[in-house]
Amino acid sequence: LSSLLGVDPKSSFFALKSVWIPVVFFLACVNTLDSISAKNTVRLVIASGAISAVVGLSETITNGVNYRINGTFGHYMTFAGVILLIFLLAASRLIFDRDTTPKLEGVVTLALLFGALLMTQTRSAWLGLIAGSIPILWTWRKRYVLALPAVTIVVVLLSPQPVKDRVFSYFDLTDVTLNERIYAWHGGVNIFREYPLTGVGPENLGQVYANHRHPKDPRLRFTHLHSNFLQTAAELGALGLLAWLAIWIAYFMAVARIYKRLDDNGSDRALVMGSVAGIIAFLVAGVFECNYRDTEVASLVYFLMALPFCVSPKDAR
Numbered sequence: 001l002s003s004l005l006g007v008d009p010k011s012s013f014f015a016l017k018s019v020w021i022p023v024v025f026f027l028a029c030v031n032t033l034d035s036i037s038a039k040n041t042v043r044l045v046i047a048s049g050a051i052s053a054v055v056g057l058s059e060t061i062t063n064g065v066n067y068r069i070n071g072t073f074g075h076y077m078t079f080a081g082v083i084l085l086i087f088l089l090a091a092s093r094l095i096f097d098r099d100t101t102p103k104l105e106g107v108v109t110l111a112l113l114f115g116a117l118l119m120t121q122t123r124s125a126w127l128g129l130i131a132g133s134i135p136i137l138w139t140w141r142k143r144y145v146l147a148l149p150a151v152t153i154v155v156v157l158l159s160p161q162p163v164k165d166r167v168f169s170y171f172d173l174t175d176v177t178l179n180e181r182i183y184a185w186h187g188g189v190n191i192f193r194e195y196p197l198t199g200v201g202p203e204n205l206g207q208v209y210a211n212h213r214h215p216k217d218p219r220l221r222f223t224h225l226h227s228n229f230l231q232t233a234a235e236l237g238a239l240g241l242l243a244w245l246a247i248w249i250a251y252f253m254a255v256a257r258i259y260k261r262l263d264d265n266g267s268d269r270a271l272v273m274g275s276v277a278g279i280i281a282f283l284v285a286g287v288f289e290c291n292y293r294d295t296e297v298a299s300l301v302y303f304l305m306a307l308p309f310c311v312s313p314k315d316a317r
Contacts, residue, residue, distance in 0.1 A: 002236045006201015007208060015203035021298050028306035038310035039100075039267055042089060042274070045303075049086030050109045052079070053116035060119050065160040068121045073296065077289065080122035081297035084285065085278040085304060087113040088132045092274030095140050097267040118159060121166045124288040125281075132281030136273055181226040181288065183217035188230035192237070199237035224293070228286035231293070248283065252276075255308045268311040278304040 003012035033041060056071030056079060063069075073079040090113060094106035117125060130152065137144040156167050169175040190212035191200060200208055203223070210220040225231045233241045255276060262268055282291065282301050291297045 002198045002201050002240055005198045007195075007204045008201065011203050012201035015201075018295065021295060022302055024299050024302040025306045028303055029309035033306065033310045035268065035311045038271060038307055042093065042271065042307070045300075046086055046090045046093065046109060049083060049090070050112050053083060053112040056083075056116040057112065057119065065119070066162050067119075069116065069119045071116060076120045077122055077125075077291070078294045078296055080117060080120035080125035081282075081285065081289075081291045081294055082300055083113055083117045083120070084125045084128050084132070084281055085297070085300050087117060087129065088136065088277040088281055089274040089304065091133070092136055092277060093267075093270045095136060096270035096273060100267055118155075118163055121163060122289075123166055123170065124285040124291070126167075127288065128281035128285030131284035132277040135280060136277050139269075139273055179216075183214040183219075184222060184225045185227060185230055186214040187212045187217065187222065188225040188227070188234045191234040192230070195234070195237060197237045198239055199233065199235045202235050205231075205234060224290055226289055228283075228290055228292045231290050248279070251279065251305055258308045258311075262311075265311075271307040271311050275304045275307040 003009055003016060006012045028038075052072040056069035059067060059069040059071070068076040069079065070076040071079040071083070073082065087110065090106065090109050094103070094110060117129065130148065133148060134145055137148065156164060159167075169178065172178065187209055188205075191205065191208060194208075194212070205225070206221045206223040209222045213219065213222070225234060229241070232244045236244070255272065259272055262272065279301065282297070285291055292301075
């Protein structure tokens with residue numbers, strides 16, 4: 001509907017080629033992955049993430065700590081988005097699936113993934129990591145949530161100077177990338193106000209951005225609003241934003257029902273909590289970045305969404 005009513009239906013309909021991505025969810029949970037297959041696939045995903053992390057960390061050795069690593073991906077933010085989800089999946093598996101996860105292997109894998117995520121120097125992913133860690137820690141040992149701020153401070157203090165600089169830039173109102181986001185959000189809000197119902201249509205922001213940009217924004221054409229929520233609101237309007245939010249509400253409601261019916265099987269619990277933590281991290285990071293526009297990240301998100309349904313009884317799906 002947004003494509004049909006957008007400012008340029010032709011370009012919008014061409015952009016609809018990405019609508020195939022949610023098929024990943026249905027392929028994963030509708031008679032494709034049972035519990036055992038899901039767990040084996042997760043092991044492969046985690047292993048591939050560890051290999052990618054090694055590639056990324058080798059870039060730090062080659063290029064120095066100032067370099068923002070991208071691992072096996074074309075951009076450091078895409079790399080960060082993928083590694084973030086895999087880290088939380090691996091952390092959940094290490095904590096809850098104690099019977100089948102070798103402890104040393106799990107710890108080494110987490111260390112590699114964490115180091116790679118740190119060296120991407122991607123602040124939105126770091127916020128997602130903190131947010132995604134909370135449900136895992138709360139389910140495991142509630143008191144450990146209280147230690148999270150202290151652990152975060154220690155990590156920052158022990159990190160290389162470029163990482164410290166990125167952390168402190170959260171509070172620097174003169175930071176270039178922070179101002180870029182503020183300008184983008186200003187333009188996105190203005191666009192939404194003019195096209196509130198169905199938006200300007202997918203991939204049409206560039207055609208209207210110049211007339212809605214912040215007075216201090218030098219960019220005449222900009223298509224990336226640095227926020228999943230604003231991006232969806234501007235492109236798809238209120239109807240699209242409500243539909244998009246409904247996906248996540250339905251997911252959390254369904255997973256809550258599945259979680260209540262879980263037995264003491266640690267491997268099942270690991271998949272469910274890894275899924276929940278990953279989706280929370282994705283949504284929090286998406287407040288400050290359009291990670292949903294990365295096919296690599298979005299595909300993995302839908303895979304994570306499917307995991308609870310793979311381990312649940314069929315009558316609970």
